[in-house]
Structure formats: C-alpha cells, structure tokens
C-alpha cells in the first residue's frame with residue numbers, strides 16, 4: 001500500500017513536493033526500450049583455453065565487458081551463474097514486503113538516522129524534491145558488521161533468501177571487477193584489494209504507480225557512489241541512462257533473469273576515468289508499480305580513493321587522494337548543494353515573475 005502522499009485516484013494530481021523542474025522531467029517513456037545497452041552472456045567466462053589456437057571465450061567476453069564500461073558504464077549480463085530461482089524468489093519476497101500494511105513496514109522505519117530499514121517517498125536529507133519511491137535497505141557485508149535487527153524479517157523466508165542473494169551477487173561483482181583489473185594491466189585482485197574489505201549494501205526500491213508520471217521521477221538522475229552496482233529489476237521498465245549529461249535518455253529493456261551492471265564513482269576514479277560511472281535515473285508510470293533491487297558494492301569507508309594506474313602522458317582525474325568516506329560525503333553534500341542552488345534560482349525567477357508589472361504603470 002502506498003503512503004498517504006503517494007495515494008491517488010483517477011482525479012488526483014501529483015503533490016507539489018514531487019514536482020520536478022521541466023529540465024529534470026522524463027524525456028522518454030518507461031516502456032520505450034532501447035537496444036543500445038549491450039547484453040553480455042558470461043557463458044564460458046572461465047574458459048581460458050582458446051580452441052584450435054584461437055582466442056579464448058574468456059578473452060571475447062572480457063573485450064565486450066571492457067568496451068561496455070568504456071562506452072556507457074552500464075550493460076546487462078545473462079548466463080551469469082546465479083540461480084534463476086533465487087532471483088525470482090528475491091523479487092517475489094521483496095514485492096510482498098512492500099504490499100504489507102504500512103504499520104508492518106514501519107517496524108523497520110529508518111527515520112531518525114537508523115542504519116538500515118524502510119523509508120517512504122524518499123529524498124535525501126535536505127533534498128528539495130521527493131522521489132516517487134519507497135525503499136528498504138540493509139547492510140550485508142562485511143559479515144562481521146551485519147546487524148540483523150535492521151534487516152526486514154518479513155515475509156518469513158526473506159532473510160535466508162536475501163543472505164544467499166548477497167553472497168551470490170558479491171561473487172558476481174568480484175568476477176566483473178577482476179575483468180576490469182586485468183584490462184588495466186593489473187593483477188586480478190587489484191580492484192577488490194583497493195576496496196580493502198568490500199562493503200555491500202542492498203537497496204530494494206518500490207515505485208508505486210503514479211498519477212502524473214511525466215512530471216516526476218522515481219529516482220532522480222545520479223551516479224552511484226561506490227565501485228560497482230548490480231540491479232535486478234522486474235519486467236515493467238523504468239531504468240534509464242544518459243551519456244550526454246541528460247540531453248537524451250535510453251530505457252534499459254528488462255530481461256528476465258538478467259542483472260543490470262553499472263559502474264560507480266569509485267570504479268570510475270580508480271580507472272582514472274577510463275571506465276564510465278553510469279549516469280542514470282528511474283522513471284515511473286500510471287499503470288503499474290515497479291520493483292528493483294540495487295546491490296551496491298562499496299569500498300570500506302577508510303579505503304583510499306585514487307587512480308590505481310595513470311598511463312604515460314595522462315594526469316590524474318583526482319586532485320588529491322581521499323578516503324571513500326570523505327568522497328561519499330563530498331558527493332552527497334555536492335548533490336544537495338546543487339539542488340539547493342537550483343531551488344534558490346527557481347524561487348528567485350518565480351518571485352521576479354510575480355512582481356513583474358503586467359502593464360507599464362509609468363505611462
């Protein structure tokens with residue numbers, strides 16, 4: 001059930017708090033799918049021997065992955081080895097969570113700064129426009145830091161399913177990071193080592209259907225802060241990416257059993273900008289709700305962020321090294337400051353328009 005501010009009937013209009021400025025509103029519908037984002041099969045990624053002296057299957061797959069990270073920073077993987085049943089169970093149980101009564105979900109309420117839990121119609125603290133989404137989040141790695149009291153324990157089987165899901169998605173993410181490390185001419189473990197002890201955070205997004213989806217966003221345009229993110233989505237559609245700063249967008253076509261993979265800021269910095277941090281957003285629609293599960297693979301807070309390799313003739317895209325915690329804080333406060341300045345400029349413009357005389361009173 002959607003929270004009060006996201007409840008509506010045929011005659012409802014969007015509440016003001018969700019209204020996006022024109023330049024931020026969706027430009028492409030949720031279900032107009034593009035095939036520009038590569039779909040890569042990982043079948044044979046461990047086959048290092050080429051048949052008849054030819055290139056190995058691993059080499060072919062790695063080439064595709066590297067190109068996708070260079071071009072878009074986002075692509076889909078199929079035949080990735082994570083059990084299809086586990087993925088469908090994860091989606092089924094997550095959806096059941098959001099369909100529970102409000103008071104059940106609010107038992108995991110994250111308001112008040114709790115680490116993990118449930119949040120309605122989220123916007124980051126201080127942000128000016130709300131996202132049309134609910135989400136539940138929990139920290140799954142490092143295992144020693146798990147606080148199960150902040151993990152949802154309903155529906156009943158969810159906890160065991162999500163534990164297995166976390167383990168399998170960590171394995172897949174590390175496999176993809178190995179490919180990038182090798183492409184940079186480094187040892188396989190270079191990127192995971194740079195994460196020190198890799199954190200994993202799961203964010204389950206639920207986007208209720210919306211009365212005026214053309215005026216709002218499920219999740220505003222952003223890049224993920226961490227190293228790499230795996231997104232499992234249902235078949236509705238709504239995840240969009242841009243590579244021209246938001247001028248044009250494509251909608252990722254949902255594929256049953258696939259993961260959408262996208263690189264975050266940390267991965268982008270470590271590669272000295274060679275691999276793109278995907279610029280993306282989620283749009284909503286008036287026909288049906290949508291579910292996505294984002295698994296963020298982040299470095300430990302104390303991990304040092306700086307390019308692992310700077311090629312001859314290039315310079316570092318970072319002025320100075322910093323910890324991931326500082327990088328994260330800087331990003332989030334930068335995002336908020338940008339939103340604040342934008343609102344200030346808009347309010348100023350609206351006020352000027354209000355006081356603008358409609359006719360010249362001096363004649």
Ligand SMILES: O=C1C[C@@H](c2ccc(O)c(O)c2)Oc2cc(O)cc(O)c21
Nearest residue numbers: 124201203220222223224225296332335
């Ligand atoms: O919810 C998100 C989405 C995303 C994000 C990044 C930056 C933003 O300004 C923003 O509004 C959303 O990445 C995240 C990264 C996290 O560690 C936690 C999140 O909840 C999110």
Ligand SMILES: O=C(O)CCC(=O)C(=O)O
Nearest residue numbers: 203205233239282292294
């Ligand atoms: O809903 C989606 O497909 C995208 C979610 C996302 O980008 C995020 O949670 O960071």
Ligand SMILES: [Fe+2]
Nearest residue numbers: 223224280294
């Ligand atoms: Fe994201």
